[in-house]
Amino acid sequence: MFVFYFDHIKVATMRKDVRILLVGEPKVGKTSLIMSLVSEEFPDEVPLRAEEITIPADVTPERVPTHIVDYSGTDTCTSLYDETHMACIAVLMSMPQASPKVLIPLLLNVLILLSCHRVPLILVGNKSDLVEHSSMETILPIMNQYSEIETCVECSAKNLKNISELFYYAQKAVLHPTGPLYSPEDKEMKPSCIKALTRIFKISDLDNDGILNDNELNFFQRTCFNIPLAPQALEDVKNVVRKNMSDGVKDNGLTLKGFLFLHTLFIQRGRHETTWTVLRRFGYDDDLELTQEYLFPLLKIPPDCTTELNHNAYLFLQSVFDKHDKDRDCALSPDELKDLFKVFPYMPWGPDVNNTVCTNEQGWITYQGYLSQWTLTTYLDVQRCLEYLGYLGYSIIQEQESQTAAVTITRNKRIDLQKKQTQRSVFLCNVLGARGSGKSGFLQAFLGRNLARQKRIREDHMSYYAMSTTYVYGQEKYLLLHEVLPDFEFLSEADLACDVVCLVYDISNPRSFEYCAKVYKKHLLDSKTPCVIIAAKSDLHEARQYYSLSPLDFCRKHKLHPPQMFTCNTDEAPSKDICTKLTTMAMYPNLSNNQIERLNKGIKIHAKLRCMCSCNRCTYCICHNLLNSELVRSVKAKLYSAVLNRSLSIALYIPHSPTPDVTSKRPSLCVGLHMTQADLKNSTFWLRASVGATVFAVLGFAVYKALLKHR
Ligand SMILES: Nc1nc2c(ncn2[C@@H]2O[C@H](COP(=O)(O)OP(=O)(O)OP(=O)(O)O)[C@@H](O)[C@H]2O)c(=O)[nH]1
Ligand SMILES: [Mg+2]
Numbered sequence: 210m211f212v213f214y215f216d217h218i219k220v221a222t223m224r225k226d227v228r229i230l231l232v233g234e235p236k237v238g239k240t241s242l243i244m245s246l247v248s249e250e251f252p253d254e255v256p257l258r259a260e261e262i263t264i265p266a267d268v269t270p271e272r273v274p275t276h277i278v279d280y281s282g283t284d285t286c287t288s289l290y291d292e293t294h295m296a297c298i299a300v301l302m303s304m305p306q307a308s309p310k311v312l313i314p315l316l317l318n319v320l321i322l323l324s325c326h327r328v329p330l331i332l333v334g335n336k337s338d339l340v341e342h343s344s345m346e347t348i349l350p351i352m353n354q355y356s357e358i359e360t361c362v363e364c365s366a367k368n369l370k371n372i373s374e375l376f377y378y379a380q381k382a383v384l385h386p387t388g389p390l391y392s393p394e395d396k397e398m399k400p401s402c403i404k405a406l407t408r409i410f411k412i413s414d415l416d417n418d419g420i421l422n423d424n425e426l427n428f429f430q431r432t433c434f435n436i437p438l439a440p441q442a443l444e445d446v447k448n449v450v451r452k453n454m455s456d457g458v459k460d461n462g463l464t465l466k467g468f469l470f471l472h473t474l475f476i477q478r479g480r481h482e483t484t485w486t487v488l489r490r491f492g493y494d495d496d497l498e499l500t501q502e503y504l505f506p507l508l509k510i511p512p513d514c515t516t517e518l519n520h521n522a523y524l525f526l527q528s529v530f531d532k533h534d535k536d537r538d539c540a541l542s543p544d545e546l547k548d549l550f551k552v553f554p555y556m557p558w559g560p561d562v563n564n565t566v567c568t569n570e571q572g573w574i575t576y577q578g579y580l581s582q583w584t585l586t587t588y589l590d591v592q593r594c595l596e597y598l599g600y601l602g603y604s605i606i607q608e609q610e611s612q613t614a615a616v617t618i619t620r621n622k623r624i625d626l627q628k629k630q631t632q633r634s635v636f637l638c639n640v641l642g643a644r645g646s647g648k649s650g651f652l653q654a655f656l657g658r659n660l661a662r663q664k665r666i667r668e669d670h671m672s673y674y675a676m677s678t679t680y681v682y683g684q685e686k687y688l689l690l691h692e693v694l695p696d697f698e699f700l701s702e703a704d705l706a707c708d709v710v711c712l713v714y715d716i717s718n719p720r721s722f723e724y725c726a727k728v729y730k731k732h733l734l735d736s737k738t739p740c741v742i743i744a745a746k747s748d749l750h751e752a753r754q755y756y757s758l759s760p761l762d763f764c765r766k767h768k769l770h771p772p773q774m775f776t777c778n779t780d781e782a783p784s785k786d787i788c789t790k791l792t793t794m795a796m797y798p799n800l801s802n803n804q805i806e807r808l809n810k811g812i813k814i815h816a817k818l819r820c821m822c823s824c825n826r827c828t829y830c831i832c833h834n835l836l837n838s839e840l841v842r843s844v845k846a847k848l849y850s851a852v853l854n855r856s857l858s859i860a861l862y863i864p865h866s867p868t869p870d871v872t873s874k875r876p877s878l879c880v881g882l883h884m885t886q887a888d889l890k891n892s893t894f895w896l897r898a899s900v901g902a903t904v905f906a907v908l909g910f911a912v913y914k915a916l917l918k919h920r
Contacts, residue, residue, distance in 0.1 A: 233302030241366040385481040412602035417532040420462035506611035522615035636795035642713030643724035647745030654783035708795035717749035739794040744772040844902040
């Protein structure tokens with residue numbers, strides 16, 4: 210015989226208290242039963258009705274405060290309807306010698322009331338001391354007929370038989386009801402219970418091989434019951450399953466069939482609490498639905514802050530990807546994706562997701578695309594992200610309080626602007642332009658798709674978002690491109706709230722630049738958001754734009770970068786240089802055009818160094834991860850900003866150095882050129898402090914480069 214121990218504190222969503230209502234014919238012994246329980250002796254004289262009593266939590270077996278209410282139809286101010294409304298469980302008392310003819314009408318009356326409030330019932334035959342034979346034979350068929358009846362007990366208030374047991378059963382029936390789990394008529398678990406346990410099995414099967422091996426079983430046991438299983442107990446569990454079914458144990462591990470069998474056995478042996486503990490630990494309520502508290506833990510996002518996944522969350526998502534990428538091709542085939550989302554009640558990703566993130570040649574979401582989609586959901590709809598992580602069992606597998614532990618709330622953007630540096634990893638770029646100017650083409654190009662490939666995308670599978678990574682100074686950053694609908698009249702503040710704006714015009718269409726100029730003048734002229742104008746379809750013949758200024762003159766006048774030539778009509782994957790520039794501008798909105806250009810030159814050097822593989826498993830990726838770890842990243846960021854500030858201050862004193870754009874309306878770092886003494890000290894401090902870090906980073910790069918060469 211094996212035993213699953215459990216810790217009461219872990220049963221988080223269990224009821225806070227239990228209210229037991231005693232009903233029955235007059236003189237059946239309701240009040241005496243309560244008095245006998247309290248005083249542990251049979252009272253000779255009893256009042257008509259006992260006052261409501263409360264048994265404190267620490268003296269009850271299930272450790273919940275228990276209220277016992279004596280309902281006497283003759284002397285009471287509350288109706289039976291109201292009482293059943295408040296009760297968690299009712300105890301219908303009768304004499305053991307009561308025949309079904311007497312009992313059933315009485316039972317039906319009570320059941321009608323109870324069914325309104327879904328209150329379970331225990332049938333009690335009191336005064337068992339008066340009869341010689343058990344009445345269970347007559348009672349059991351009635352119990353099987355009505356599923357609301359949890360159990361039947363024969364007791365005697367006089368000789369204290371089964372009194373405390375009765376109240377224990379009542380408590381248990383409330384806290385761990387059989388109804389949602391098991392169908393006594395069919396002698397098997399209910400479909401909703403099988404569904405919930407199957408999801409739990411799949412989450413606990415960490416390597417997704419369809420078997421819970423000893424490690425996984427131990428992890429499961431520890432998560433649910435707080436105690437690991439002793440090796441012998443583990444063997445006992447498997448032996449019980451082996452004895453009862455041939456395919457319950459495979460490769461010395463528990464199969465889903467074996468796991469379900471084990472729970473059926475628990476329930477049949479009256480140990481529902483074991484199954485309930487598991488279900489509650491995985492977030493289920495009494496109706497076997499995932500609770501709102503589990504799926505949507507409270508997370509407050511202050512204004513001007515964004516939400517990103519942290520390092521641990523990415524590691525968790527990586528392990529989920531790995532366990533479903535069976536063929537190890539670093540992409541999820543439709544079947545693998547379906548398998549991944551089996552623990553969800555619905556398929557969360559539609560076909561548009563394949564056109565929002567990177568896919569492989571077959572159109573399957575790659576590892577990088579998969580992480581991008583999670584990053585996008587976290588950024589745009591953090592509640593949804595929490596819900597999805599809940600379905601994947603994030604808090605259970607990662608042993609966290611809730612899914613909120615996966616999310617980083619970024620610093621207020623205004624502080625980033627003041628400090629001229631950011632810790633953010635995700636930047637939003639809104640892409641605007643006249644109809645047909647090439648916005649969607651630009652978005653898809655960011656995902657590595659040229660025009661020929663874009664033409665194969667179905668219209669209804671198109672997406673207004675494109676998310677991928679770019680490298681800025683060796684740091685991996687996510688850029689989210691968002692195509693804004695071109696209706697000029699309906700452009701709102703929200704359409705322009707982003708880190709960088711992209712205005713697209715079609716060089717072959719003489720009317721398309723006007724739209725960009727109008728949007729810029731109306732919404733962006735006085736805005737602090739950096740802006741880039743893109744001259745799309747540069748493979749086509751350039752037409753003269755019908756606008757008072759040429760695009761180049763317009764950019765000069767407004768101190769913008771010159772229009773960026775772009776085409777997605779290429780043989781290979783289109784260039785992503787503009788996206789790198791956009792990310793740089795989003796990261797350093799204070800920088801002038803010249804400074805961005807200088808930064809971008811640096812980026813190209815770094816781009817050569819980076820590992821093109823994104824499997825996250827090979828040595829190259831491990832080195833890459835090390836270099837991108839939180840610690841190194843923060844030191845690097847500080848170092849860059851210190852070097853940047855310093856180089857800018859030097860630039861001031863170099864004769865004929867490119868003059869920074871001092872007259873620009875957008876704030877640029879040149880404002881920061883007039884560095885205060887404090888700034889200088891700060892920068893010197895960071896320069897000194899980062900000498901040590903530089904040595905470390907250089908060593909890291911050396912190892913990394915050496916490995917890359919061999920490759
Ligand atoms: N030759 C050429 N054609 C392009 C290029 N980019 C897009 N196109 C074509 O231009 C047309 C419009 O491009 P889209 O990207 O759909 O333009 P859009 O701005 O998203 O259009 P709306 O969403 O309708 O406002 C399509 O037929 C594309 O095939 C390019 O770089 N070169
Ligand atoms: Mg479009």
